[in-house]
Amino acid sequence: MMNRARLVGSIVLAAAVTGISVGLAACASTPDPSRTTNIYTPDTAFAQYAGGGANVGVDGFIALRCGSLDCHGEIGRPLRLFSQSGLRIVDDAGNYPGGAPETEEEQFANFTAAISIQPELTSKVFAGLYDPHVLLLLRKPLQLERHKGGAVLQSGDDGDTCLTSWLNGAVNYTACANAAKIP
Amino acid sequence: MRTPLLRIPLLLGASIVVAAVASSCADPVHDALVSSLGPENPSIPQGEYHRAGQPCTACHGPEGPAKTQFSLAGTIFWSGGADPNAGSVIGANGATVSVVDSLGTQTQIQTNCVGNFFVEQGNQSFAFPILAAVFAGPDNQYTARMVTQIGRASSCADCHTDPINYASPGHVYLTANAPPANLVSQNSSCPVDPNLATYSVAE
Numbered sequence: 001m002m003n004r005a006r007l008v009g010s011i012v013l014a015a016a017v018t019g020i021s022v023g024l025a026a027c028a029s030t031p032d033p034s035r036t037t038n039i040y041t042p043d044t045a046f047a048q049y050a051g052g053g054a055n056v057g058v059d060g061f062i063a064l065r066c067g068s069l070d071c072h073g074e075i076g077r078p079l080r081l082f083s084q085s086g087l088r089i090v091d092d093a094g095n096y097p098g099g100a101p102e103t104e105e106e107q108f109a110n111f112t113a114a115i116s117i118q119p120e121l122t123s124k125v126f127a128g129l130y131d132p133h134v135l136l137l138l139r140k141p142l143q144l145e146r147h148k149g150g151a152v153l154q155s156g157d158d159g160d161t162c163l164t165s166w167l168n169g170a171v172n173y174t175a176c177a178n179a180a181k182i183p
Numbered sequence: 184m185r186t187p188l189l190r191i192p193l194l195l196g197a198s199i200v201v202a203a204v205a206s207s208c209a210d211p212v213h214d215a216l217v218s219s220l221g222p223e224n225p226s227i228p229q230g231e232y233h234r235a236g237q238p239c240t241a242c243h244g245p246e247g248p249a250k251t252q253f254s255l256a257g258t259i260f261w262s263g264g265a266d267p268n269a270g271s272v273i274g275a276n277g278a279t280v281s282v283v284d285s286l287g288t289q290t291q292i293q294t295n296c297v298g299n300f301f302v303e304q305g306n307q308s309f310a311f312p313i314l315a316a317v318f319a320g321p322d323n324q325y326t327a328r329m330v331t332q333i334g335r336a337s338s339c340a341d342c343h344t345d346p347i348n349y350a351s352p353g354h355v356y357l358t359a360n361a362p363p364a365n366l367v368s369q370n371s372s373c374p375v376d377p378n379l380a381t382y383s384v385a386e
Contacts (some may be wrong), residue, residue, distance in 0.1 A: 067331075183328075
């Protein structure tokens, strides 16, 4: 009887120690709200992203092809994208999907979303230290990493060329314009 | 023979396992979505005419609770109205929903008298993304084409909720003007009223 009681005591003690260990391991340090991560981009990165005039930039392609309301135009999704036909920034303009053209504020929000998925690595790609295809921004649509939306780009196609040329510092506007066409 | 002292931790362990397994089967997000749709309209029996304008595959999807599963479904309305914020509430009878999926398969589906259409999962599935357009009237005089592709949503109302807001273009509708009276009147033989404004519980 005494041995069984000790056995039960040991089981309870082991369970308690395991529980406390797991609980402690699950605790993270308090987030530091003052911490920032710098992202280094060329001076022309946003201008090339946004395009303008006759030039269709990166945004003209990914906002239309990736930013539909059921994909990256959905609130809360990583790489959240605003667009004329998709999600709109809530402001005094009261824009809605299908309404007024995309605003510069929305373009800048998209630009920020694109470069901040992997901020440190994106800075190194813009600096020419890595091939752009190390980034999730390309690996996901090329299905080199799991992508819920599937393989929406093919290696070397206009979309791949548009993003790669932008990340290499000289966007190919023709490729971006071709990639922005929905069949 | 086991002593009561030994049974306590065994029962406790078994209870924890059962509770963990039971809780892992529930999807609170899906449950909340289904609940948000509210009760059935008492004037419209469950079936092909019910819940026009709602996201069909919230219930008719893989997580249920409906018995039938749809691969694509939705509701087409006649008019967006003069005021886009007013929404649209009269279903489009006999409209054609034309879909092309990413494999190039073309499918055409007819709406019923409240504007609902659906494709059962067992009959056909679609390779997303898909493109969609809607046609109605003589010589397809009323046409609406989606500007964007549909990436994964299997219900129109996953995105096309009413009223229009920053994240929704409103219901799918065929004309921004007043509904064509001669075509709307063809709905008179419908077993239920296709005008959602008729119902106090509508949507």
